[in-house]
Amino acid sequence: MLDQAEAYLTADGRQxxxxxxxxxxxxxxxxxxxAIKDISFDIREGEIRAIIGPNGAGKSSMLNVISGFxxxxxxxxxxxxxxxAHMKPYEVARQGIARTFQNIALFEGMSVLDNxxxxxxxxxxxxxxxxxxxxxxAEHEEIANREVAEKIIDFLEIQAIRKTSVSRLPxxxxxxxxxxxxxxxxxxxxxxxxxxxxxxxxxxxxxxxxILDVNDEFGTTIALIEHDMGVVMDLSDRVVVMDxxxxxxxxxPDEVRNNQDVIDAYLGVSHD
Amino acid sequence: xxxxxxxxxxxxxxxxxxTFPIKFDxxxxxxxxxxxxxxxxxxxxxxxxxxIFLPFLIYSIAAIGLNxxxxxxxxxxxxxxxxxxxxxxxxxKLMTAFPDVSIMIHxxxxxxxxxxxxVLFGLPSLRIKGFYxxxxxxxxxxxxxxxxxxxxWFYNYSASGQINAPEREFFGVxxxxxxxxxxxxxxxxxxxxxxxxxxxxxxxxxxxxxKWMAIRDMDIAAEIIGVNPLNAKxxxxxxxxxxIGISGALFFSVYLGAVEVGEAFGINKSFLxxxxxxxxxxxxxxxxxxxxxFLVLLPVLLKxxxxxxxxxxxxxxxxxxxxxxxxxxxxxLVVEPHGIAQIWRLAKxxxxxxxxxx
Numbered sequence: 001m002l003d004q005a006e007a008y009l010t011a012d013g014r015q016x017x018x019x020x021x022x023x024x025x026x027x028x029x030x031x032x033x034x035a036i037k038d039i040s041f042d043i044r045e046g047e048i049r050a051i052i053g054p055n056g057a058g059k060s061s062m063l064n065v066i067s068g069f070x071x072x073x074x075x076x077x078x079x080x081x082x083x084x085a086h087m088k089p090y091e092v093a094r095q096g097i098a099r100t101f102q103n104i105a106l107f108e109g110m111s112v113l114d115n116x117x118x119x120x121x122x123x124x125x126x127x128x129x130x131x132x133x134x135x136x137x138a139e140h141e142e143i144a145n146r147e148v149a150e151k152i153i154d155f156l157e158i159q160a161i162r163k164t165s166v167s168r169l170p171x172x173x174x175x176x177x178x179x180x181x182x183x184x185x186x187x188x189x190x191x192x193x194x195x196x197x198x199x200x201x202x203x204x205x206x207x208x209x210x211i212l213d214v215n216d217e218f219g220t221t222i223a224l225i226e227h228d229m230g231v232v233m234d235l236s237d238r239v240v241v242m243d244x245x246x247x248x249x250x251x252x253p254d255e256v257r258n259n260q261d262v263i264d265a266y267l268g269v270s271h272d
Numbered sequence: 273x274x275x276x277x278x279x280x281x282x283x284x285x286x287x288x289x290x291t292f293p294i295k296f297d298x299x300x301x302x303x304x305x306x307x308x309x310x311x312x313x314x315x316x317x318x319x320x321x322x323x324i325f326l327p328f329l330i331y332s333i334a335a336i337g338l339n340x341x342x343x344x345x346x347x348x349x350x351x352x353x354x355x356x357x358x359x360x361x362x363x364x365k366l367m368t369a370f371p372d373v374s375i376m377i378h379x380x381x382x383x384x385x386x387x388x389x390x391v392l393f394g395l396p397s398l399r400i401k402g403f404y405x406x407x408x409x410x411x412x413x414x415x416x417x418x419x420x421x422x423x424x425w426f427y428n429y430s431a432s433g434q435i436n437a438p439e440r441e442f443f444g445v446x447x448x449x450x451x452x453x454x455x456x457x458x459x460x461x462x463x464x465x466x467x468x469x470x471x472x473x474x475x476x477x478x479x480x481x482x483k484w485m486a487i488r489d490m491d492i493a494a495e496i497i498g499v500n501p502l503n504a505k506x507x508x509x510x511x512x513x514x515x516i517g518i519s520g521a522l523f524f525s526v527y528l529g530a531v532e533v534g535e536a537f538g539i540n541k542s543f544l545x546x547x548x549x550x551x552x553x554x555x556x557x558x559x560x561x562x563x564x565x566f567l568v569l570l571p572v573l574l575k576x577x578x579x580x581x582x583x584x585x586x587x588x589x590x591x592x593x594x595x596x597x598x599x600x601x602x603x604x605l606v607v608e609p610h611g612i613a614q615i616w617r618l619a620k621x622x623x624x625x626x627x628x629x630x
Contacts, residue, residue: 067496093498105493107486109555118486122498124479128507134474139286142478146285185497 010237017045020189020221026075028061035061037245048215049223050232053242054265059225060102063191066223067099068092093122098187100178102194108167112177115166116153119184120145152184156210172203183214192224196231208235291473308462313455321454326527328568329461330519335548335560336472337515343554344476345508346488347397351409353541354416355513357533358386359520361426364435368428375440375447379521386517387510394509398502413542420533434532437525448525457526468515473557484508551604553613562612570597
């Protein structure tokens with residue numbers, strides 16, 4: 001059954017809780033292609049969990065399984081101790097799972113503020129008539145959710161661009177707005193698909209700081225995919241390493257760094 | 273100098289959430305309303321009402337409706353003519369079946385009925401997108417016109433197959449039928465348009481509008497953040513059809529008075545309304561008004577210029593009018609693909625700095 005081991009403290013004093021999400025013997029196939037082969041791992045409450053691996057290793061597929069977008073052919077996903085039933089993508093958000101995308105998936109025709117406010121849609125329940133007249137519940141909700149959105153906008157330091165159209169923003173800011181949109185939903189599990197892809201060193205440092213702050217201030221559990229080894233090793237509490245759809249390593253950054261299979265996968269191995 | 277947000281401080285989100293957060297915009301809006309309600313009714317005659325104001329008001333409602341569907345939710349529709357017909361026939365059946373009920377209630381009920389029909393024909397949007405959806409809604413257009421032609425119950429078994437609007441009063445003043453005064457029809461339509469405009473604006477700037485725009489801009493991401501696509505698309509179809517139904521009801525009962533469905537609500541009407549929102553600006557309520565004004569006013573303007581101004585033959589003027597309007601539409605799309613609303617937006621940007629260059 002689920003490993004509900006005791007909570008513990010990390011070296012820097014953060015509380016890591018019990019397992020929130022457990023993947024058990026996941027296998028995912030697309031026709032004849034096995035994208036993920038019999039992988040098991042878990043994500044604990046409050047930790048930053050990284051998934052790394054060379055291109056085509058199946059990391060994004062794994063993230064899509066976690067987010068419920070793909071349903072694995074074999075294996076089970078436990079979320080908060082319950083085996084997860086098959087559900088529609090829009091129902092996943094209501095379970096407290098939010099994500100960002102590898103290729104930015106913002107709503108280009110809307111302002112930054114509106115984009116962030118879409119993240120609050122799952123919390124807005126005013127009926128049509130109230131919305132049509134902008135009276136009663138609709139107006140209250142609009143203001144209450146605007147406050148939450150503004151907190152996140154402050155937190156991610158994008159106040160100055162809140163009324164700018166997203167289509168006019170540079171790449172690094174778009175990534176930050178996307179993080180804001182995911183964060184504003186107040187998720188218990190945040191999935192980041194290559195949050196630092198295509199950024200320069202300064203932007204990476206900013207983004208790393210935000211990820212650590214999010215984890216620290218809101219206690220959000222974070223699972224991320226990233227290619228920059230330095231970033232991954234610095235940020236994450238535990239790392240899963242994948243190659244060709246298989247798990248080849250799992251553990252703290254130090255353990256993974258010294259794992260012979262991982263070194264072989266990344267540096268290559270001679271076959272003589 | 274006039275138009276700026278500097279010094280216009282907001283201290284609450286409620287103030288920032290206003291329809292017109294900038295003072296100058298707000299006063300301009302009140303001024304337009306005051307002129308439309310308090311001045312124009314005393315100045316207009318039959319010609320002005322029938323040639324310009326009624327078509328402008330009624331097409332504006334239709335354009336707002338279609339803009340919600342196409343501009344805000346990104347679902348292309350070529351069925352507006354058919355949905356206008358639903359509104360027209362619904363209001364006709366209601367007017368003849370319940371003569372004692374207020375015409376205002378009938379108009380809104382006709383909108384509600386059209387909303388139901390719109391949802392029905394919006395169901396394909398859950399599986400198909402873009403051009404394919406446009407073709408599916410084209411089917412709605414032809415089917416609806418066909419059914420209103422073929423089923424005598426809809427036109428109360430009249431010999432001509434036409435429907436004629438009986439006289440109905442609103443607060444003691446006739447607004448439909450032969451005895452309706454032009455100012456009364458104008459005010460009646462203006463009240464409904466004002467209501468529709470405010471409702472559309474409220475919906476599009478709130479949670480519902482964000483749902484629609486999210487689906488329009490990137491449907492997969494919208495779904496991941498928790499937007500139910502079924503809910504969002506069908507609500508867009510319903511609300512869009514509600515407005516288009518109202519405009520159809522007014523077009524028949526107040527404006528034309530007698531309607532033959534194929535002529536009044538044919539495919540031409542669908543295209544006309546689509547052109548209005550493309551020229552006016554997709555995803556903009558102001559654009560719906562601007563597009564309707566452009567396509568209603570331009571032909572009238574050209575006709576007056578050629579026939580009254582230059583003394584040309586009316587038939588020559590009519591043909592030239594078609595060519596010029598067509599040419600202008602193309603020119604417009606090349607010069608400013610985002611429509612009049614975008615020109616308006618740019619003008620406002622410029623106004624913020626004027627008279628300084630930077």
